[in-house]
Amino acid sequence: MGPRLAQLQGERLPEWIAAVRADDLPSMHTFINGLTLPWSSGVLEGHVNRIKMIKRQMYGRAGFKLLRKRVLLAS
Incomplete structure (x- = not known):
């Protein structure tokens, strides 16, 4: 996962989000949920x-x- 982020391939973000949601990593699920919220800070x-x-x-x-x-x- 790390090298993909370092290469700035934003078009693959939906694919990455789907892969993270498929994994059993609760802290990453929280991070993904924050990325996909409809509002901004x-x-x-x-x-x-x-x-x-x-x-x-x-x-x-x-x-x-x-x-x-x-x-x-x-x-």
Whole structure:
């Protein structure tokens, strides 16, 4: 399975998913189920990225109260 992924053969993804589902590997089944969900965490990741940027800008300058206020006001 490893070399196939390293060769970037995305067109074979459905075949790979079917092979994983046929195996008795519960942790891989969980991974496959996550890959095939109809929604994305992109919006959440954008918010996390914005909060991390604010935190980096304020590093060493302010405490948690001011950081919290900036995060809440920025949204």
